[in-house]
Amino acid sequence: MDLKSSLLKVLTANFISLLAGVINGFLVPKFLKIDQYAMLQLYNLYSGYIGILHFGFADGVYLKYGGKEKAMLDQGELKYEHNFLLILQIIMSMPILLLAVLKRNFVIFAIALSVVPVNIQTYFSFLYQSLGDMGMFAKIKILHPLVILISNLVLIFLIRIDNYMPFVAAILLSNYMVYFILEMGYLRSTKAVQSKRTKVNPLFQSGFLIMLGNLSSMFFYSIDRWFVKFLLPIENFSYYSFAVSMMNIILVLISSVAMTFYPYLSKGYGVEQVRKIKKYLIIIGAIASDAYFLLAMVVTNFLSKYRPSLEVIAILFAGFPAIAVINALYINLYKVNKQERRYFYKVFTMLIVSFAFNVCAVLINLSNFSIAAATTIAFYFWFFTSSKDFDGVETNIKEIVFISLYVPLFIFSSHFLGYISGFFVFTISVILLTLCFYRDEFFELVSKIFRHESA
Numbered sequence: 001m002d003l004k005s006s007l008l009k010v011l012t013a014n015f016i017s018l019l020a021g022v023i024n025g026f027l028v029p030k031f032l033k034i035d036q037y038a039m040l041q042l043y044n045l046y047s048g049y050i051g052i053l054h055f056g057f058a059d060g061v062y063l064k065y066g067g068k069e070k071a072m073l074d075q076g077e078l079k080y081e082h083n084f085l086l087i088l089q090i091i092m093s094m095p096i097l098l099l100a101v102l103k104r105n106f107v108i109f110a111i112a113l114s115v116v117p118v119n120i121q122t123y124f125s126f127l128y129q130s131l132g133d134m135g136m137f138a139k140i141k142i143l144h145p146l147v148i149l150i151s152n153l154v155l156i157f158l159i160r161i162d163n164y165m166p167f168v169a170a171i172l173l174s175n176y177m178v179y180f181i182l183e184m185g186y187l188r189s190t191k192a193v194q195s196k197r198t199k200v201n202p203l204f205q206s207g208f209l210i211m212l213g214n215l216s217s218m219f220f221y222s223i224d225r226w227f228v229k230f231l232l233p234i235e236n237f238s239y240y241s242f243a244v245s246m247m248n249i250i251l252v253l254i255s256s257v258a259m260t261f262y263p264y265l266s267k268g269y270g271v272e273q274v275r276k277i278k279k280y281l282i283i284i285g286a287i288a289s290d291a292y293f294l295l296a297m298v299v300t301n302f303l304s305k306y307r308p309s310l311e312v313i314a315i316l317f318a319g320f321p322a323i324a325v326i327n328a329l330y331i332n333l334y335k336v337n338k339q340e341r342r343y344f345y346k347v348f349t350m351l352i353v354s355f356a357f358n359v360c361a362v363l364i365n366l367s368n369f370s371i372a373a374a375t376t377i378a379f380y381f382w383f384f385t386s387s388k389d390f391d392g393v394e395t396n397i398k399e400i401v402f403i404s405l406y407v408p409l410f411i412f413s414s415h416f417l418g419y420i421s422g423f424f425v426f427t428i429s430v431i432l433l434t435l436c437f438y439r440d441e442f443f444e445l446v447s448k449i450f451r452h453e454s455a
Helices: 003-031 034-047 050-054 057-065 075-103 106-131 134-159 164-189 201-231 234-266 271-288 291-302 304-336 340-364 368-388 397-416 419-451
Strands: none
Touching (some): 003 134, 003 234, 003 291, 034 106, 034 164, 034 201, 034 234, 050 057, 050 075, 050 106, 050 201, 057 075, 057 106, 057 201, 075 106, 106 164, 134 164, 201 234, 201 304, 201 340, 201 368, 234 291, 234 304, 234 368, 271 304, 271 397, 271 419, 291 304, 291 397, 304 340, 304 368, 397 419
16 A cells, blocks of 8 residues: 555545534634534534444454455455444434423434445445555545535525534435435445345454543543533533634644554554654644644634634644644554554543643643643643553654643643734744654655655
8 A cells, every 4th residue: 555645635625624523623612603513513523433433443453454455355254344333333222202392302313314325435434544545534534524525605695594403414415315326436436245244242352452442542632521510601612612623633644644554554564664664643733733823813803702712723723733642643553553452541541631731721820721731731641651562652852852842832822922923933833843853754754744754
């Protein structure tokens, strides 16, 4: 598999996702009232846990086919596994649908309708990623944000309904469109294939701990919002959720790197390769935080009612170097090395650590700012503790000094300078800092981006 080609395909798809995410990220909160936007974000928060309902099956598929060639697969077994998962997800959605009817709760009703399309998409997504088929994955990935974008534009500029429900319906529409396209394409390609019964227990067994690890990871990434939701007014939840949505826009690009590394690493890797990848990701994460100043300008001039979210964004963005390494390298290395149990224990431990940090934060000062600070500290705690788990990712003095200078530099520029002066001061400073510590890696990275060389 050509890492360069795969990375470019996914980056292109994610660039379109990024544009759609930027427009949605600013237009929707601009249009909706703060309480309605909070309800929309509550649906997004709940829907993040839908993946638990496949009980690790999709993760088992990811592990089973990682690094294999598509032509060598048993299509009959694949068809049986697909059909099994589809039936399982229909069954799992039924009790949630019943609960929604009994409680007359629209958010729960939407979650019930999301189970099948979301988890079948996850299945196909993991399958294509494991096989390195990023072309197909990229094409499908473009459709989802575009449908949401078009639907939101219609709702905002034509229908003008100031209610969160139609916006949730737009997400559902997008999920079902992508799901049907995936299903129709798959059924056409396997029309002549006879389903071949195979054991599915090994998929659950190998994927369950990964799923639990992913679930713990989701809790790790969202525990701050749960604290805000239960301990602070709904306005605070809206501000914090907006900050997280801005953070997720940048993470789209980081995830582009993460999803291409698994099939690449699963074919074998060297210590020096991993060491260099980690340095690249630290550089990318540090430079990515520069996006804060653009967001600050847009929020200040376009979304003034969300200005309180800037203090949260300014803290969360300081964690990008750690987040980039965790998402794109550490997690993939656990999976590549078949260390499902170790991955689960690591993520679960980090969840407990993050929970403890957030408890301390709210006891010291109950605010969005303190919770965001606790979350960012937890990211770096994970970054440094997992550096002992694999050869090639060990922490060294250069790395510690770089992070120790980068974080206060970003905090100072984002908190004590205006967004224009802060942008210039931080941009120049972070480039100089990078050249001092990672000069060769910086120029190698620039060369790979502009000349499209292989990694």
